Structure formats: C-alpha cells, structure tokens
Amino acid sequence: MIRSRFLTAGLTVALIAAAAAAPIAAQEPSPQRGGEVNLSQFEDADTLDPTFAGTAGARVVFINMCEKLYDLDADGALVPQLATALPTVSEDGLTVTIPVREGVTFNDGTPFDAAAVVKSLERHRTAEGSRRTSELSSITASAAPDATTVVLTLARPDAALTASLSDRAGMIMSPTQLDLLGADFGNAPVCVGPFKFVDRVVGDHTTLERSEDYYDAEHVYLDKVIYRPIADETVRTANLRAGDLQLVDRVATTDVAALKDDPEFVVVARTSNAYTAMTVNIANANGIAGEPGVVDDPLANDQLRKAFDLAIDRDQINQLVYSGLQVAGCGPISPANPYHDGVACPARDLEGAKALVTASGVATPIRVELQVASSPVNVRLGELLQSQVAEAGFELAVLPLDNATAFQNQNDGAFDIMLTPWSGRVDPDANIYRFHYSTGTDNFPKAVDPELDALLDEARSVNDVEARKALYAQIVERVKERRSVIYLQHQVLYSAHTSALQGFELFVDGMPRLKSVSLSQS
Amino acid sequence: MSRYFLRRAGESLIALWLATIVVFIGVRSLPGDPAIAMSGEGREPAANALIRQRYGLDEPLPIQYLRWISITITGDLGTSIRTGQPVTAEILSRIPTTLELAGLAGLFAICFGLPLGIAAAVRRGTRLDYLAGSVGLIGLSIPTFWLGIVLILIFAVWLEVLPASGYVPFLEDPIQNLERMILPVIVLGSALGAVLLRQVRSGMIGSLGSDYVRTARAKGLTERQVVVGHALRNSLITVVTILGLELGALISGSVVTESIFLIPGFGRLIIEAVSRRDYPVIQGVALFSAVAYIAINFGVDLLYSYLNPKVRMGSTAQ
Numbered sequence: 143m144i145r146s147r148f149l150t151a152g153l154t155v156a157l158i159a160a161a162a163a164a165p166i167a168a169q170e171p172s173p174q175r176g177g178e179v180n181l182s183q184f185e186d187a188d189t190l191d192p193t194f195a196g197t198a199g200a201r202v203v204f205i206n207m208c209e210k211l212y213d214l215d216a217d218g219a220l221v222p223q224l225a226t227a228l229p230t231v232s233e234d235g236l237t238v239t240i241p242v243r244e245g246v247t248f249n250d251g252t253p254f255d256a257a258a259v260v261k262s263l264e265r266h267r268t269a270e271g272s273r274r275t276s277e278l279s280s281i282t283a284s285a286a287p288d289a290t291t292v293v294l295t296l297a298r299p300d301a302a303l304t305a306s307l308s309d310r311a312g313m314i315m316s317p318t319q320l321d322l323l324g325a326d327f328g329n330a331p332v333c334v335g336p337f338k339f340v341d342r343v344v345g346d347h348t349t350l351e352r353s354e355d356y357y358d359a360e361h362v363y364l365d366k367v368i369y370r371p372i373a374d375e376t377v378r379t380a381n382l383r384a385g386d387l388q389l390v391d392r393v394a395t396t397d398v399a400a401l402k403d404d405p406e407f408v409v410v411a412r413t414s415n416a417y418t419a420m421t422v423n424i425a426n427a428n429g430i431a432g433e434p435g436v437v438d439d440p441l442a443n444d445q446l447r448k449a450f451d452l453a454i455d456r457d458q459i460n461q462l463v464y465s466g467l468q469v470a471g472c473g474p475i476s477p478a479n480p481y482h483d484g485v486a487c488p489a490r491d492l493e494g495a496k497a498l499v500t501a502s503g504v505a506t507p508i509r510v511e512l513q514v515a516s517s518p519v520n521v522r523l524g525e526l527l528q529s530q531v532a533e534a535g536f537e538l539a540v541l542p543l544d545n546a547t548a549f550q551n552q553n554d555g556a557f558d559i560m561l562t563p564w565s566g567r568v569d570p571d572a573n574i575y576r577f578h579y580s581t582g583t584d585n586f587p588k589a590v591d592p593e594l595d596a597l598l599d600e601a602r603s604v605n606d607v608e609a610r611k612a613l614y615a616q617i618v619e620r621v622k623e624r625r626s627v628i629y630l631q632h633q634v635l636y637s638a639h640t641s642a643l644q645g646f647e648l649f650v651d652g653m654p655r656l657k658s659v660s661l662s663q664s
Numbered sequence: 665m666s667r668y669f670l671r672r673a674g675e676s677l678i679a680l681w682l683a684t685i686v687v688f689i690g691v692r693s694l695p696g697d698p699a700i701a702m703s704g705e706g707r708e709p710a711a712n713a714l715i716r717q718r719y720g721l722d723e724p725l726p727i728q729y730l731r732w733i734s735i736t737i738t739g740d741l742g743t744s745i746r747t748g749q750p751v752t753a754e755i756l757s758r759i760p761t762t763l764e765l766a767g768l769a770g771l772f773a774i775c776f777g778l779p780l781g782i783a784a785a786v787r788r789g790t791r792l793d794y795l796a797g798s799v800g801l802i803g804l805s806i807p808t809f810w811l812g813i814v815l816i817l818i819f820a821v822w823l824e825v826l827p828a829s830g831y832v833p834f835l836e837d838p839i840q841n842l843e844r845m846i847l848p849v850i851v852l853g854s855a856l857g858a859v860l861l862r863q864v865r866s867g868m869i870g871s872l873g874s875d876y877v878r879t880a881r882a883k884g885l886t887e888r889q890v891v892v893g894h895a896l897r898n899s900l901i902t903v904v905t906i907l908g909l910e911l912g913a914l915i916s917g918s919v920v921t922e923s924i925f926l927i928p929g930f931g932r933l934i935i936e937a938v939s940r941r942d943y944p945v946i947q948g949v950a951l952f953s954a955v956a957y958i959a960i961n962f963g964v965d966l967l968y969s970y971l972n973p974k975v976r977m978g979s980t981a982q
Contacts, residue, residue: 196702270714276708374923576707
C-alpha cells in the first residue's frame, strides 16, 4: 500500500514536471513574418544588370534578388542554388553538364528552365560591353537539350567555372524581361529570388519586396528590404544607433568594440577571401598593355624587395591599425579558403632585412613612394609602414590619392608601390591568375615568370581538388618568393545589426543574405 | 535701367561661355580614366574600350568640347557613364532637394544671423554683444562634418527626437520632410548665419554712427524707427551681396551635409561623379552651378540697383 502510494506520488511529480517543461520547449520562437529592414551599402550599385555590373554595391543587392546557378554556404563551399547539383564534368574537361530546377518561376511569372539559363549565359558571354566575358572565357557554347539540363562546351578545362557561376556570371535573368528591356534590363531587373525589385533612386535607395513567386517563399519572412548607399563608415554606425538602419554591411574596426558592448546590437564577424596588399612596380614601364621595361623603382631589385618585406611587422599592423581585428596575411589565399597552405606568416626579420640592404650595395636611405587610396585607415597603415621599414634603411613617402587616380597610376605604371585591396573570390584562380600571370589583366608589376604561368594554367584546368591544392601550394610559394605583390592582411568582415533581427549569418563573401532573416516584433 | 539690364545680361552670357571652357578643361584635367575608374575591381579591357568609344573619350579634346557644347545648348547634358541615365534628368530630380535644403539653410541663417547681428550692434560692448560674437566665431569654426555627427548623436541617438538621416519629398509628407530637414539645415546654415551676424553687426555699427542716423534721432524718431528704418536698410546692401554669393555656395557646397544626412541632392551627385570620373555628370553639375551663380548674382545686381539708386544712375549717367 505504502509502496503504491509512493509510486503514484512519483508518477504524479513526473507528470507535473513534464507538463511544466512542455510549454518551455514549445516557446522556441519561430520566425515572424513582416517588417522591413533598412541596410547600408558601402557603395552604390552602378547598374542592376548582372551582365554589366562591376561594383560590389550591385552584388549586395543581387544576393537577395537574383539567384545564381550556384551559391556559397557560410564557409564558402559551393552549393547548388538554381542548379540541383554540382556540375558533372566530362573526362576531358570540355563538357560540363548542369541540372537545373523545375517548377520554378521568375519574379514576373515566367517559367524558369534550361533555355532561360542558356539565354542568360550567352548574354553574359557575348553581349557588347559585358563585364562577365573573362569569367566565362572558357565556354564556347551552351545548350539546353531538355528543360532541366544545361550543357556547356568548353575550349579548355576550367576548374574555376563553377565558382564563376556562383557570382554574377551565374545569375539568371527573366527572358521575358530581357526581350522587353534589352540593354535597359538594369532599370527593372527580374530574376528568381526571395525578393523582387520595386524601385531605385540612384544614390539614395533601392527597394525590394518579398516575392510570392519565389519557390521557397514560405521561408522568406521580411516584407521589404531597403538598401541605402552610405560611403562613410561613421555615418553608417550613427544611423544604426539612431534606428534608421537595422543592418550595417561593413562596420569599421574602430566601432566594433563599442557595438559589441551595447546589448541593442549584435556584431557578426567572418574571415573572408579579401586581402590588403602592396603591389610593387617591378617592370611596368609602359603601362599595363605595354611590354615590361626598366623602371626607376628601388624595389624592382629582388634583394631590396625581400628586405622591404622582411622589415614589415604584420602583427603590429594588425594591432595598431586594425585594433587586432584582422588576420595577418602573407599570401594570396585566405585562411578561410580550403586552398590555404596552412603556413603561418613569418615573424618580422629586421636583421635579415638590414643584411640584404647592405648586401645590395645601394646607399641608404632608399627612397620609395607608397601610394594609397585616401582614407584614415590607409594613411595610418602607410605611416606605420614608414616607421617599420625606416629601421631597415628605407625612406618611405606615403602619398594618399583618390581611387580614380590610384587606378590610373597603377594602369600606367606611375608608381613604386601601391596599396591594393582585393575583395576576394571563392576560387583561388580568381585571386591569383589575373595578378600573377605574365599577361594577366591586373599584373601591374609586369612580373614575368613562365614557370609560374605554367603552374597557373595547369591549376585552372585540373578538376581534382587534392591535385589543385598541391599545385596552389607550389604557386603560393613562388608568389611569396617573387614578392611582386606583398600581402599584409586578410580581411575579417564585420557586420552589425539590431538585436531584433533574427537569423542573420555573415557569409565568407560578405554579402548580406536576408532570405531567412526575420524581425522580432517584440 | 534697361541699358543696365542689357549690359549685365551680356556680361553674364560671356561669363557663362567662359565657364563652359573652364568646366570642360577642369574636368578633363582630372587624373584618371573614366573607363578604368568605372570598372573598379572588375577590369574588362573590351568593356572599357567600349565605354571610351561610346562616350567619345578617345577623340581629340576640341572635338569632345564641341560635341558637348552642341548638345548642352539644347538643354541635354548627356548621359551618365556610370548609370546610363540622362544627366539632365538626374540633376533635375535632385535640384529641388538641394534648393529646398539651401533655401531653408539660408532662411535659418537670416533668422539666426540678422537679429543677433542687430542686437549685437545696438547693444555694442555689452554681454549680449560678446555672446553674439562668440556664437559667430563658433559657427564659423566648427567643421560641418563634426557638427553633423554630433547633432545626430544628440538628437537622433540619445534624445531620439529627430531622425538621423534620409529625405522624404515635401509633397509626399510635409511633416516628415521638415522633420528630416531640421538637423541638415542647422548644419548647413550655421556658418552662413555666423557670417551674416558679423556683417550685420559691423554694418549696423557703421550706420548707427553716421550723420543721417544722428539726424533721424534728432528729428525725434523712435529708436526702432532709426534702427530698422534707417540703419538696417543701408546695412542690408552688404547682407544682400553676401547672401547672393553664399546662396550659390550653399547649393554647390551642400556636399558634406548631404553625405552626412543621406539627402539625395546635388552635392552627393557631384561627389559620386567626381570619384568615378563620370565626366558628363561632373560637367553637367559644374555647369549648372555656374549658371546658378551667374543667375543669382545677376539677380543680386538688379536688387542692388533697386536698393541703391546710385547704381542705376551711375550706370546711365555720362
């Protein structure tokens, strides 16, 4: 009797405890539909036509409006988006087959199919003035044998093609809207996307609204997304604090600590593929399109260039210029990238630098000019470099310039060294080939190395990941040794949003994806 | 009067033509190729070559000038290299915003500078005079960008009584429009207000010490009649001249204010165009500013001649 009473009491307690726990478990908040998010763009888009767009500002809008054949996951791995699987590549590497979704419509109701994909790819490839031409240069033809299959014929194997199709070159535009607007597509773009274009006032705002035609519309929660181009980072943060913005795409490192301390805001960080480096004029005497020649730049000398590099203290730069919030880098591939060689940057070697300067026989101080795009951070960086390399015998003059002048000087070879940021790409080929290939479009140093060229050509044609990694390890070692580009840091991106914004994740490409983001209404 | 008008009109047209040459040469002298500046990171040589060809950037400069001036005199300022939109439409869409900002800032400057200047002059040597002088010095010294950020911090972030940024057209929502204009107007108008304060003060001090004012007092006029009806009227000549010069500067100098408060006006248009070397936009905006300056100063000269008949008579007298 007593035993049964105990048993009954125990069961009763257990039942009561379970009943109490159930509401707690059920109180996991589900995303709420509704609301609009105002977010900053650090630069305005040039055009909202994926074929002709050249700015990161346009990419920021596209990411929520214009899906691609492939996308990235948060860590930068390629995943299918409008495609249903990664591409199948023939044994000779010259035929690429991409399966695409069915039952999907563009945001104007036009059915999405393989023919629409081919139309977009051909436009990207062949339209006059297209900025996607080099990204798709390996493709000679594209075809749609059926509604869910795209077949690409290549002139050469291209291991970087899938990565290219995860950016603007892979964005698929409504064929109806292309036929209607043609070259004016950017005025009223229509794609497949969680949000659709509403309006744009250049320099003021771009408005998107949730698309009910989207194939995964039930997981899109926001009603509206409004982009506001704000170039100044102080103004961006001020607007976030004032509540006029709910999300800031790029937060200055100087604002990170204060925002982190404020419970009203959430700061998210992600190491990206972007970097800051210095491009050295080794032989650019006749402009980027001309032949290499002799330049009056002390750092064209291999020994002095190495000495300059050895005199740099990257950790000190990170601490003093970036508040310790970036990652020191000495190669073209970010630690966030699976192709990173895993080799840590060497520490500063001032004695080695001095020895090389002495061995060169060049009288000190060695005068060199560093051109930087004018900004407080870049000037601070330049001044710190000035003091570091001075200890090795270099007299570094820092010349701040506006971007257009800097680009022109780079093009013309009118520089000794130039601070050159790069926003970074997923595939290592896109971060290396154009800068280091002898005839690369961005080989501003005009450095020539046939062996490096051969390695780069081989790496972009090999589809096996492990084989590519081995090749890029050799390439990076050669790039580091040559020092035509001296890498300083890999960029950690910081975004900030109000605590009411739920589900936001910062991806390695820094593009703010808002598909599954919601606003807490409480 | 009509001879004076015609003479000033002719001079204005010559100034305008010279302005087109200065604008064109100035823009072309900027270092940097628009095609390269436009392409940013994504350099595509073929696309850049097409831009140069499409916008005639590979032609000799005199040809480029003639091509530009021939369409400009029809009111067509060309097409933006960056956005592909007509420059005239871009300017016209933004100029009402900047005119509103500049107009309200000018009004604020008058409301702030004029009474304080008068009071400082009338109460010369008193605490009010020193206070007005300090206010004027502060208004001239404070950098616009700093003032803007501080006002945002105080009123938008801490007190949450005003929005931090943005613009709503007046016809869309007058209340929102004026609410969002308060801080930008203070930022833009404070320096001009300080200038007006000092000019009014010194002008009034000079007038109040003159013979005709002594005569007016001797005739038994009230102090208010003396100050407003006599001393102020003469001081206004200087004020009108300054306003004429500065209003043009308000329009073209609204760059920083518009950038801080995200107002889609003229100033932001020019700063973006310059950074991208968008020649048609830079030329269009610079020319528009030149026209505004010349037109405003033309108007000021006419107003000046009304306020001071000696100007008209001197121009027609032999």
